[in-house]
Amino acid sequence: MVADADALAEVIAAFAAGTGPVAVDAERASGYRYGQRAYLVQLRRAGAGTALIDPVGCPDLSGLGEALEGVEWVLHAATQDLPCLREIGMVPTRLFDTELAGRLAGFPRVGLGAMVESVLGFVLEKGHSAVDWSTRPLPEPWLRYAALDVELLVDLRDALEKELDRQGKLEWARQEFDAIASAPPAEPRKDPWRRTSGMHKVRRRRQLAVVRELWETRDRIAQRRDVSPGKVLGDGAIVEAALGLPANVHALSALNGFGHRMGRRQLEQWQAAVDRAKALPDSALPQPGQPVTGPPPPRAWADKDPAAAARLSAARAGVSALAERYNLPQENLITPDTVRRVCWEPPRAADAEAVAAALSGYGARPWQVELVTPVLVEALAARAA
Numbered sequence: 001m002v003a004d005a006d007a008l009a010e011v012i013a014a015f016a017a018g019t020g021p022v023a024v025d026a027e028r029a030s031g032y033r034y035g036q037r038a039y040l041v042q043l044r045r046a047g048a049g050t051a052l053i054d055p056v057g058c059p060d061l062s063g064l065g066e067a068l069e070g071v072e073w074v075l076h077a078a079t080q081d082l083p084c085l086r087e088i089g090m091v092p093t094r095l096f097d098t099e100l101a102g103r104l105a106g107f108p109r110v111g112l113g114a115m116v117e118s119v120l121g122f123v124l125e126k127g128h129s130a131v132d133w134s135t136r137p138l139p140e141p142w143l144r145y146a147a148l149d150v151e152l153l154v155d156l157r158d159a160l161e162k163e164l165d166r167q168g169k170l171e172w173a174r175q176e177f178d179a180i181a182s183a184p185p186a187e188p189r190k191d192p193w194r195r196t197s198g199m200h201k202v203r204r205r206r207q208l209a210v211v212r213e214l215w216e217t218r219d220r221i222a223q224r225r226d227v228s229p230g231k232v233l234g235d236g237a238i239v240e241a242a243l244g245l246p247a248n249v250h251a252l253s254a255l256n257g258f259g260h261r262m263g264r265r266q267l268e269q270w271q272a273a274v275d276r277a278k279a280l281p282d283s284a285l286p287q288p289g290q291p292v293t294g295p296p297p298p299r300a301w302a303d304k305d306p307a308a309a310a311r312l313s314a315a316r317a318g319v320s321a322l323a324e325r326y327n328l329p330q331e332n333l334i335t336p337d338t339v340r341r342v343c344w345e346p347p348r349a350a351d352a353e354a355v356a357a358a359l360s361g362y363g364a365r366p367w368q369v370e371l372v373t374p375v376l377v378e379a380l381a382a383r384a385a
Contacts, residue, residue: 001138003057008064011043011051016067018048021096023074023153026081027146029134031230034222038084039133044150045071052143055088056136062089072096074157076112076149078180086185095181096173098153101160104169104176106327116152119159124148169326172367176332179365194290197235202242205285209277210242212286217273233257233270241274294337295344305344312343314379322375334372338362342376350380 002011015022027040041053041061053061073092075081077099085091102110109115113124128145135142164170189195193215202208215238222229237257246252249267252274253259258267295301301309319339323330330336341362347354356373364372 001052001054001057001143003054005058008053008058008061011048011053012064012067014048015043015045015051015064018045020046021072021074021154021157022048022068023150023157024081024085024090024092025075025146025149025153026084027133028084029132031130031228032132033134033228034226036084038081038088040138040146041085041088041090042146042150044147044153046154050147050150052146056134060089065090069093074098074153076115076153082180083185092181095177096157096161097177097180098156098160100176100180100332101157101164101173103332104173104328105160105163105167112149115160116156119156119163120152122152124152167327169328172365175365175367179363191286191290196238198239201239203288205282205288206278206280207242207245208286208288209280209284210245210274211238213273213277214238214241214270217269241270245278246271246274295340298340301344308344311346311380312340314382315339315343315376318375318379319372322371326371334359334364334368335362338364339376343380346380350377352377355380 002008022043022045025042026038027042028036029039030036033039038055041055042050043053043064044050053064055061068090070093072094074096076097078095078097082092098112098115099110102115107115107118109118113126116122116124125145125148128142131142133142138146161170164173191212193212196211196215199211202211214233218229218233218238222232225232234257237255240255240257241252244251244255246255249264249271252271253262253267258270295308296304298309298312301312316339319330319334323333326333338359342355342358347358352373355376356369359369359372359376360366
């Protein structure tokens, strides 16, 4: 484990002097700690070997990121790890995502273990993927498991590059990788409390206010204690309290999730949150649903706009056939949201140029625009006729 400035300086020098791509992975403590910060960063590069870095002891890895500027980073499921790597100063300018490469190449199973086994013939040691990586010191078997995650990544990258080239998809992959590397950080989610599991049961605005107040109270406590919010109070308990609107601590303690193991002080804390929501004026209550910025749910199209529903049906069939022809998942050929938006509000002149411009405007890459435009033009024209 690299856990101090001197050891980190040696790693930076070694990896700067290495050759070829660098394999990168990160381990978080999801389900144990608050947030999605990295608790271990693994790297491997020819000429430098493997390094396991402790971001707790070395919270600023921007020097390492700078040393690797311009080097291709190889990650598996890059979008999962890039946010926590960005927090500690590591941002790639070029990358190769082996999971996404597997999807584009048509592999049925794209987990790292499955890919390494099917492509390279090795079986990776399993068993520690869901452990608490914030544990210190990290046990030796966990470190070995973590090191194996980058041991063969560059070999896997090389094999997948050849396969993509053989299938004529290498340029597609490069465009996808460039889009990931150049994407800005995600915007903070609006009203994250609305993603509470079981929210579909909550209908009334007063009940929604209880969910919001309990969620925000829980989040503050979880952040202060640095634990996963689910360890403070379960989503199910929040929904139960919202539906039950308990009048006092005694009524609250009778609900699922607020059982006998919860102390009086904790119960009073949650009841206070419920009471705050109950005391809000009607004007301050949340609306039952988030503002819709795009098309309505497809199930409503037949009633709202039958012509749009027909366009979507034709477009989906065309996209499905095209994805099958090229042996890749439909959502990697073009996002379902993009198809819905084009079908709900098609260009005034639904010709190839206008449809291509619309796809590009929604973020489709050039290879996607080239393949999907004829399919959508045909679907829009057929339904218009």
